[in-house]
Amino acid sequence: MIVEQRTYRVRAGTVRDYLHTYEHEGGLALQRQHLGRMIGYFHTEFGPLNEIVHLWAYDDLADRDRRRAALSADPQWQAYAPKIFRFIETQESKLLKPAAFSPNY
Known part of the structure; x- marks a missing residue:
């Protein structure tokens, strides 16, 4: 399992609007x-x-790549994305590998 941590810095005062959207x-x-x-x-x-931080669990990097590609190709996502991108100033993505004793999600 891997975990992707995405961190978005949004324009000051827009956290509530981002989350609602x-x-x-x-x-x-x-x-x-x-x-x-x-x-x-x-x-x-x-x-x-x-900052907005979200965490997603995947079986492995191939699973993540497949799922992210499917999301990006979805016409509904393509129509939605500009609504949320207008809030985002920066984006950082990290892939986290759990320690052997970490709980599985």
Whole structure:
């Protein structure tokens, strides 16, 4: 298993708008459909502010690549994406490999 950690820095004052758009205008449903196992979706309260962090579990890198490609090719995602991209200033993606004793998601 691998975990992808995505961190978006959004424009100041837009965290609430980002989360509302994601939840109510299709992003959440489409990502759950294509990406599968969401571990969590968060926003920062202390430290660097205006950040959205989400974690997705995959069987391996090939599983991630297949699922991300399917999401990107979905016409509904292509129509939705500009709605959310307008909030995002920067994006960082990390692939995390769990320790042997880490719980599986």
